[in-house]
Amino acid sequence: MIIALNTGMRIGEILGLSLDELDFDNDLIYIKHQVQKSNYNHEYNMDKVIVIYNKAVYNLDTPKSQSSMRIVPINKDCKEALM
Structure with missing residues (x-):
């Protein structure tokens, strides 16, 4: 919640974060991935599936648009929550 x-x-961007996307030296987050939900019967790539739960598939993928791939500055509170 603090990060958001x-x-x-x-929420999908936060869940999709990996350590290599966090730059604590420059107080930045590089958004390169997000977790997306699909219906269980939807076509999906099993290489990207994180979990199948309650008739839904959650997969890690790049954002839907190029503008969603961005760099976000973080403040002290956010940095502490991530560490």
């Missing part, structure tokens, strides 16, 4: 409130990131 301090950065404006969507």
Whole structure:
């Protein structure tokens, strides 16, 4: 919740974060991935599937648009929550 409130990131973007996308030296997050939900019967790439739960598939993928791939500055509170 702290990350979302301090950065404006969507929940899927936060869940898709990996350590190599966090730059604590420059207080930045590089948004390159997000977790997306699909229906169980939807076509999906099993290489990207994280979990199948309650008739839904959650997969890690790049954002739907290029503008969603961005760099977000983080403040002290957000940095502490991530560390």
